[in-house]
């Protein structure tokens with residue numbers, strides 16, 4: 001079993017380069033099969049979720065060719081099956097993007113029904129509502145969700161709740177529908193905009209992505225393109241919080257600073273100095289006392305739920321009481337008990353964590369409950385006195401490329417180990 005082991009207490013300093021956005025990449029890969037031409041996607045993050053999505057595409061007959069670690073060529077002309085197996089949905093929920101992509105292109109698709117996941121129950125009623133509004137019949141049974149239509153016809157869709165997944169899935173189906181579709185109360189996340197830009201580069205006609213109302217004029221077919229994935233705002237935010245929690249000074253490069261504004265605002269409130277450049281942000285927390293603040297997760301441009309655990313770690317080291325309110329997913333505080341084992345003082349009441357800052361954490365053995373919470377525990381370990389081991393790091397590897405290498409590049413004493421022998425060797429080395 002692989003673990004991260006680290007010795008905390010060293011302020012992180014230096015430069016870290018951010019990879020392409022996992023969540024954008026997953027949607028782009030699904031959308032790439034919507035043409036019979038070849039599509040080249042660059043700046044793909046080298047993470048597990050991306051590999052699972054590529055395998056799912058190959059499984060239904062698509063051709064996938066890696067040109068290098070971060071560039072892939074996809075050809076969807078040989079798709080032979082319109083059914084995506086539970087094996088993929090179980091590993092990454094985002095394989096349900098293949099539903100919108102296949103339905104748009106072939107007017108028929110079947111995907112294993114996603115269940116709940118580590119962070120909440122995660123219904124897909126809004127995706128279904130959108131497909132139905134476009135004229136598809138949607139059936140759920142035997143663990144599958146099946147959608148088909150004679151033809152998809154543009155329509156007016158109001159999303160009762162802002163949903164990234166539903167917006168993207170509907171966007172893909174609507175791109176190849178007849179006539180005009182309007183999606184109201186659409187998600188505005190950077191990766192929604194990236195998917196719209198990508199589809200437009202394939203010949204789609206989508207306007208308004210990044211606002212509440214997206215207008216799609218359906219086209220008959222899409223063509224090939226070469227496209228580069230946007231930088232990962234959550235990976236960037238994670239390193240920003242790592243700099244803050246360890247009182248370091250880190251230049252986070254290859255980012256779009258605008259996408260990081262909510263995280264930047266909260267770190268400023270916590271007392272960090274932040275300098276924005278065209279494609280980088282520098283977070284400096286050297287010799288400062290971290291201040292408490294209030295955080296509420298909200299759809300973009302609000303504070304991202306995917307940054308909630310990492311920011312909570314920073315606030316758990318601030319002098320005073322902070323609150324973190326989780327308004328998107330109901331089960332996102334599972335890391336709190338693990339953090340308490342490292343000395344944090346946090347209490348969860350309903351969807352609010354009340355955090356009383358402590359001077360320092362103490363190293364412990366903890367387990368990653370999910371992807372982002374796992375990253376947060378690593379940050380805590382890097383800020384803690386002594387040695388911390390983090391178990392279940394397969395969650396972290398789903399979404400962070402070369403996490404430990406990037407952290408080592410900014411001075412962290414961290415290693416990935418897969419035996420007790422290696423763990424003891426690390427402990428001997430650092431003690």
Ligand code: UD1
Pocket residue numbers: 023024026094120121122123124125126127128161162163164165166187304305306327328329
């Ligand atoms: C995406 C991200 C995830 C992030 C989340 C919120 C990907 C692959 N994942 O997840 O990392 O945490 O956005 O920014 O991009 N909802 C419904 N019905 C639906 C769909 C959603 O009620 O049909 C609810 C959800 O339970 C949740 C809220 O809407 O409370 C937002 O979920 P959504 O934006 O859809 O999240 P995902 O797209 O699954």
